[in-house]
Amino acid sequence: MKRLPEKKEISNYIIQSSEDEIKRIALELHEGVGQTLYSVFTGIQLLEANMTDHESKRHVHEMNEILEKTIQEIRFLSVELHPPTLSSLGLLPALKSYVNLYKATYGILVEVEQVGQEKPLPERHRIMLFRVCQEALGNIAKYADTHQVEIKVNWEKDTVAIVITDYGIGFDVELNRDKPGLAVMHERMKLIGGNCVITSTLGKGTTIQLNLPLQ
């Protein structure tokens, strides 16, 4: 009799399918729509430079400014969905690229520190670690009431450990254990064979430690 897929396999399949789709959309936004709009932007710049009527020139300039902001927003959206560097350069460059956008969006200063040399990880693991960090940073922006976050990525021989520390208001971990924002981080780490440990002290802040054995 044919074996039915286990719950973990189904979860993995669902997450993988949705990640593939997110990556496709991010790439299409960055390389497709973004590039096309950029071509239009430079074309309009050229037209503007050759215009003599002051009023029309001002009008075209305003239109091009809106186009410039739209191109910028498309780039930001693409980084939020799936940083192009995540597939090409690795976890840390992708994390740094997202952190820059995060700082400019929420005004929260994030320091990223790496200890050791980044080791090659399967793309699925890179994506999962990135998503958990993204979820943690999102939770910090929403609930932590902090202006400072530290991320330490520690590459050891057999494991990679990521420690995210905010210095915010903290919360009761036990009371909130089943909240989707926390449960999803535990679940994602479990699916790739890692774990997630959250500790928090009221008034002092929260630490999220992600551990993943290297294959």
Place this chain on the structure above:
Amino acid sequence: MFDKTKHYEYIMDICVTTLHDVDCDFVGFAFQNQIGPDIKWHVVAGNQNEKYKHITLRYGKGIAGRVISTGSPMTIEDFPHDILGKALEYPIMLAEKLIYAYAVPIHFNGVPKGVFLIGQRVRKGLSEAEKKVVLKQARSIEDTLSV
């Protein structure tokens, strides 16, 4: 355009006056930088922290970004409930822990280039008379910037 050396004090006066005249906890003025397309919070009153200094508004996102892209006033009645998009798309509401906000566009040469935002940390809402005060203050800012 907004020039810090020329306009900061006058706009800060407007923000502080609005904070007293209107039942609110936070008043902010964001405007496009002199160079480049970035829009920043340049003048605020009633702030709880300095996060606003590092925030760059996202065009078309959140209350301020939407007010600038549409050129129309916008109200958030009960953040984070009943909002367009996700709570994470509203950085100034999160940064200043606002529950209610009313924002109006600031035009320059007829084009929306900035936003004047009034926020409350305890939801009370603004009366029509108070909204008129906010609009009047926004027009004063526009007049100052055009000089």
